[in-house]
Amino acid sequence: MTNATKTGMIDFRGVNKWFGSLNVLKDITLSVEPREVVVVCGPSGSGKSTLIRCINGLEAIKDGDLVVDGQRLGDPATNMTQLRTEIGFVFQSFNLYPHKTALENVTLAPIHVRKIPRAEAEQAGRDLLAKVGLADKINAYPSQLSGGQQQRVAIARCLGMRPKIMLFDEPTSALDPEMISEVLDVMVAVAEEGMTMMVVTHEMGFARKVAQRVVFMDAGAIVESGTPEEFFSAPKTDRSRAFLSKILRH
Amino acid sequence: MIWQQLQSLAGSYPLALRGLGMTVMLSAISLVLGTLLGFGLGILRTGGNRLISAVIGAWVDLIRGTPFLVQIFLIFFILPEFGIELDAFTAGIIALTNLAACFICEIVAAGIRSVPTGQVEAALASGLSRWQRMRQVVLPQAMRIVLPPLVGQYVLLIKDSSVVSAIGLTDLTRVGWLVVQRVPNGLLVFFLVGVGYFIVCYPLIMLARRLERRMGAAHGEVQL
Numbered sequence: 001m002t003n004a005t006k007t008g009m010i011d012f013r014g015v016n017k018w019f020g021s022l023n024v025l026k027d028i029t030l031s032v033e034p035r036e037v038v039v040v041c042g043p044s045g046s047g048k049s050t051l052i053r054c055i056n057g058l059e060a061i062k063d064g065d066l067v068v069d070g071q072r073l074g075d076p077a078t079n080m081t082q083l084r085t086e087i088g089f090v091f092q093s094f095n096l097y098p099h100k101t102a103l104e105n106v107t108l109a110p111i112h113v114r115k116i117p118r119a120e121a122e123q124a125g126r127d128l129l130a131k132v133g134l135a136d137k138i139n140a141y142p143s144q145l146s147g148g149q150q151q152r153v154a155i156a157r158c159l160g161m162r163p164k165i166m167l168f169d170e171p172t173s174a175l176d177p178e179m180i181s182e183v184l185d186v187m188v189a190v191a192e193e194g195m196t197m198m199v200v201t202h203e204m205g206f207a208r209k210v211a212q213r214v215v216f217m218d219a220g221a222i223v224e225s226g227t228p229e230e231f232f233s234a235p236k237t238d239r240s241r242a243f244l245s246k247i248l249r250h
Numbered sequence: 251m252i253w254q255q256l257q258s259l260a261g262s263y264p265l266a267l268r269g270l271g272m273t274v275m276l277s278a279i280s281l282v283l284g285t286l287l288g289f290g291l292g293i294l295r296t297g298g299n300r301l302i303s304a305v306i307g308a309w310v311d312l313i314r315g316t317p318f319l320v321q322i323f324l325i326f327f328i329l330p331e332f333g334i335e336l337d338a339f340t341a342g343i344i345a346l347t348n349l350a351a352c353f354i355c356e357i358v359a360a361g362i363r364s365v366p367t368g369q370v371e372a373a374l375a376s377g378l379s380r381w382q383r384m385r386q387v388v389l390p391q392a393m394r395i396v397l398p399p400l401v402g403q404y405v406l407l408i409k410d411s412s413v414v415s416a417i418g419l420t421d422l423t424r425v426g427w428l429v430v431q432r433v434p435n436g437l438l439v440f441f442l443v444g445v446g447y448f449i450v451c452y453p454l455i456m457l458a459r460r461l462e463r464r465m466g467a468a469h470g471e472v473q474l
Contacts, residue, residue, distance in 0.1 A: 085377035095372035099390045109376035
């Protein structure tokens, strides 16, 4: 679908969502350009996970427009399954398939969805696992991997589909502290290759390093948005100041 | 006297073999059909369509809440009233398949529900179709939960097949009734009938136990 007005890779226009009577997304307007890295932060329950889960349709929006890669979500003409192949999603709890090896996790969708020949998909999968530093773990099952390793496999699994967009939902929140950097390093590498990314995280070091923009949410609304430099050194609102003082204290 | 009875029993062995064969055939056909149908119903039951799920749920409750003997009588004696004539074997297969499908449906549905939603979300997010999600991600993990009670259910269903003797099918149980008319030693005859069922069921009981033990070791999927 072509759109008359110029659109970004991800375009929220006046998006609202309710869980029952709770307004979890309030009039969200936000545009993410191709190759842009946007970090979304905010207190828990502020709607940041819901925001990125809407982008690949894991949550449905109630009203407003959400256009992703030129396709309007909720439009009968939009093939959601097709659109999802262009969007990688990294979960807080990894969600690797426990009955498949690291390599099988990475090659499942390329083989069955992209219809890439198995040998070719496996070669690509090995290369990707090597890229995230797990060349020696291709035949390991998720239960044999540490949290950091599992999350790196999960990122490789997304990259295997050669997506246009990658979404990260608190990718390091479930990790032991010593494993966070190995995952962030992989994410930095992905960002530096020019991937369009939206990352829900409180890792402000990551935000400073690769994000073009930080979006601060509270109570379902976008309260503030700016470059990491602006946001960290001169937060504009009381709520963002209070939030930053909490997460930067330690 | 017991010696005479044993001799007379030995003479009945072709009949006994026929009965055993009938029990095995009836069970095997019904279990294969019932498993296929049960998996289909179980997948539909958890498929998200409320109407379909409710209809299947109501049918399963109805079948689970009524005696199998009554179900067989309904199929064999009542359906002809509505112009559907079935021979005893077909009626037996239909009744037993339906019973198996209903129990297996609930076992499969419970297994599917036990798979964490994160797994379905991961499969959704990578663009797998509904069938691919089921086939590649959900069912292999559900099988962990499904297999031990499934095999256990097979044992119960094989024993339930004895009820079809009531509509005149010469299965193992009916052979018992026939033989006991010639050899008036019910204890001996039905002990041997019991042994016949046990021989069929015991390997399955062993298999169920083995599967249960292997659950802990497998990486989320069971290799038989």
